[in-house]
Amino acid sequence: MADDNPLTVFVAENLQMAEAVAELLAKEGLAAELVAPPPKADPEPVLGGADMVTADAIEVRVADEKQAEKAREVLGTAIARAKLQALHEKRAARTGT
DSSP states (O other), X not given: OGGGOTTEEEEESSHHHHHHHHXXXXXXXXXXXXXXXXXXXXXXXXXXXXXXXXXXXXXXXXXXXXXXXXXXXXXXXXXXXXHHHHHXXXXXXXXXX
């Protein structure tokens, strides 16, 4: 996980995914917040300038470290269900059933 923060239970590639994960956790009674790491300066060695580079990931963190394991279990179950659903849809598209 990003920065090995014990509260981080998921790292999303975009805001939409991060919000969906936080909503899923909320439905399970687990409070979560979205955390975007601050932009970092990327130094330009030739000209001596620096570009600001924004993070390409958004962390989903639970409010309480005691809830982190439960949140990871909820997310693991949701991911497994999504994979199974994708397999069923792929089979249905292939066989027509």
